[in-house]
Amino acid sequence: MPDFTDASPEHRVISAEVEPVPGRRHQAAAVLRRLGLRVLHLGPTISVSAPEEVWERTFGLPEPAIPRELRGLVTGIHLAGPPDLH
Amino acid sequence: MTTITERRESTVHFEAVVRPPGRASMFAESSAVQAGGLDDLRPPPGRAAQTALALQRRGFVVRHVGTFSISAEGPRRLWEETFNTRVAVRPHTLRGAPADVAAEPGDEVSYLSHVSGVPFTLPADLEPLVERAYPQAPPQFYGSPLPPRVSYHHLRVPDDVGLLLRACHVHERGVTGRGVFVAMVDTGFYKHPFYPHHGYNYNATLAPDAARVDHDEYGHGTAEAANIFACARDVDFVGVKMGGNATLAFKTAADLSPAVLTNSWGYDLNGLTGLPNFLRPLELAVLEAVRVRGITVCFSAGNGHISFPAMMPDVIAAGGVYVEETQVNGEFKMEASDYASSFDSLIYPGRHVPDVCGLVGRQPRALYIMLPTEPGDVIDSSLAGPGYPVKDGTAPDDGWSVISGTSAAAPQIAGVCALLKQVQPGLSPDLVKALLRASARDVVDGKSGTGELAGEGFDGATGAGLVDAAAAYRLARSVTPRSLHTVPPPI
Numbered sequence: 001m002p003d004f005t006d007a008s009p010e011h012r013v014i015s016a017e018v019e020p021v022p023g024r025r026h027q028a029a030a031v032l033r034r035l036g037l038r039v040l041h042l043g044p045t046i047s048v049s050a051p052e053e054v055w056e057r058t059f060g061l062p063e064p065a066i067p068r069e070l071r072g073l074v075t076g077i078h079l080a081g082p083p084d085l086h
Numbered sequence: 087m088t089t090i091t092e093r094r095e096s097t098v099h100f101e102a103v104v105r106p107p108g109r110a111s112m113f114a115e116s117s118a119v120q121a122g123g124l125d126d127l128r129p130p131p132g133r134a135a136q137t138a139l140a141l142q143r144r145g146f147v148v149r150h151v152g153t154f155s156i157s158a159e160g161p162r163r164l165w166e167e168t169f170n171t172r173v174a175v176r177p178h179t180l181r182g183a184p185a186d187v188a189a190e191p192g193d194e195v196s197y198l199s200h201v202s203g204v205p206f207t208l209p210a211d212l213e214p215l216v217e218r219a220y221p222q223a224p225p226q227f228y229g230s231p232l233p234p235r236v237s238y239h240h241l242r243v244p245d246d247v248g249l250l251l252r253a254c255h256v257h258e259r260g261v262t263g264r265g266v267f268v269a270m271v272d273t274g275f276y277k278h279p280f281y282p283h284h285g286y287n288y289n290a291t292l293a294p295d296a297a298r299v300d301h302d303e304y305g306h307g308t309a310e311a312a313n314i315f316a317c318a319r320d321v322d323f324v325g326v327k328m329g330g331n332a333t334l335a336f337k338t339a340a341d342l343s344p345a346v347l348t349n350s351w352g353y354d355l356n357g358l359t360g361l362p363n364f365l366r367p368l369e370l371a372v373l374e375a376v377r378v379r380g381i382t383v384c385f386s387a388g389n390g391h392i393s394f395p396a397m398m399p400d401v402i403a404a405g406g407v408y409v410e411e412t413q414v415n416g417e418f419k420m421e422a423s424d425y426a427s428s429f430d431s432l433i434y435p436g437r438h439v440p441d442v443c444g445l446v447g448r449q450p451r452a453l454y455i456m457l458p459t460e461p462g463d464v465i466d467s468s469l470a471g472p473g474y475p476v477k478d479g480t481a482p483d484d485g486w487s488v489i490s491g492t493s494a495a496a497p498q499i500a501g502v503c504a505l506l507k508q509v510q511p512g513l514s515p516d517l518v519k520a521l522l523r524a525s526a527r528d529v530v531d532g533k534s535g536t537g538e539l540a541g542e543g544f545d546g547a548t549g550a551g552l553v554d555a556a557a558a559y560r561l562a563r564s565v566t567p568r569s570l571h572t573v574p575p576p577i
Binding site: 013014015016017019040041043044045047049076078079080081082083084085086 | 273293329331332334338363365368371389493
């Protein structure tokens with residue numbers, strides 16, 4: 001599994017799933033891109049990744065909050081955690 | 087014949103490059119080798135033979151006369167005097183599976199290598215014939231398609247796993263998973279020689295946040311994928327290597343629209359009565375895969391974990407059964423694996439895990455199935471060495487490890503699902519699961535890793551029991567799938 005713990009904050013990449021408001025996922029994805037996140041997959045939820053500093057600046061960490069630009073477009077932002085291998 | 091471990095300290099083994107015509111050189115940066123054409127580098131007719139004779143006259147033993155170079159060897163002193171140079175003994179640790187029965191991975195051998203910075207001069211008789219000559223170091227050896235031998239009871243793929251799950255009987259009827267697309271999400275899918283040597287259609291791709299498609303740094307996916315082919319040798323397989331976001335990898339795999347999607351991982355939700363918000367996207371992706379795309383999704387139940395998404399009612403949750411070496415009344419003795427999870431979900435009321443079981447080892451580490459890994463990866467190196475049942479008795483970089491867990495069970499069951507989908511492509515995920523449960527072999531002994539007992543009929547430890555591919559096949563060939571949408575609504 002990728003391990004970013006040794007990376008510096010500007011190189012530490014954080015992945016997340018974003019829950020869009022129904023019918024507004026494309027607008028949400030566009031704003032996420034404008035905020036500096038990479039949109040990796042667009043489906044029922046939006047997969048994004050960005051360096052830790054972008055997360056800190058835009059959403060706050062460790063509990064990301066929905067910024068003003070995304071209000072009305074997304075309902076939740078969930079940071080991805082590594083699974084257990086069985 | 088000199089083997090890799092013999093005479094390395096007294097003999098220089100070398101390649102002498104036959105001088106090409108004109109000013110061409112294979113050592114030039116923009117040589118024809120890089121440009122893709124070899125004719126410019128081809129020595130004039132007869133020059134290679136002349137070179138071989140010249141080397142022999144000087145006392146070297148010529149082993150092979152090639153188009154571009156001569157393979158030869160000679161005593162250290164002859165090499166140093168001929169080329170007015172110096173070589174030194176260098177140690178070399180053998181990795182992988184050396185092609186020499188006298189050598190073991192990890193053995194240290196020595197060889198003679200050119201000393202950096204020391205001049206190397208071609209004598210007048212060789213100068214027109216030889217462009218350069220280089221002592222050759224022993225190579226590294228990569229994973230063998232054949233597993234090593236270990237002394238304790240274990241299963242091998244594909245034969246033992248296919249036999250015990252009765253998939254071999256189905257293969258004999260021409261049902262091998264041909265034409266069925268199976269995907270798997272895991273740590274990576276190294277191109278181990280095991281796969282092409284068996285003729286398997288084994289492919290890998292990346293989740294958008296993953297890298298190095300040809301490698302599996304951990305080794306888990308490369309190993310566990312072999313369980314699919316043990317049950318369905320002709321499936322079309324794509325492994326999706328996950329990066330930092332497992333949900334993204336799952337969605338990437340679902341976008342491929344496989345018939346079957348298997349997952350040997352999950353999140354431990356022990357004690358939780360509600361799904362954490364960060365897992366809602368994964369839950370949604372699984373629901374979409376099963377209900378909207380019609381993909382049969384398998385998840386491993388966990389190894390003592392209370393695992394999500396295995397606890398979702400829409401998936402096939404794979405538990406574990408251990409089959410012993412001994413037979414009783416012509417049947418191998420079997421019991422619930424004390425390594426595998428079983429539990430009632432506190433999040434999805436009425437849901438019990440597992441549905442059915444595959445083959446899984448026992449405590450302490452479930453070392454049970456010999457599986458291919460990338461040589462030297464985390465699994466290969468961490469389990470290596472003597473000391474079963476804690477260590478697996480293989481070498482740290484031979485590309486083979488003895489492992490299992492419910493990570494092995496899920497792909498085994500996925501392989502059986504593929505057999506059913508070949509027989510009846512229209513089977514819904516629910517119907518596939520129902521057929522597996524209805525046809526499984528009852529397991530009455532043992533208890534699971536979470537303490538539930540096996541017993542007559544459907545039980546806590548093993549669910550419906552060990553998957554029986556032959557019995558499931560017999561049901562699948564007879565069933566008539568019906569779309570619910572064709573049934574008139576109730577009045």
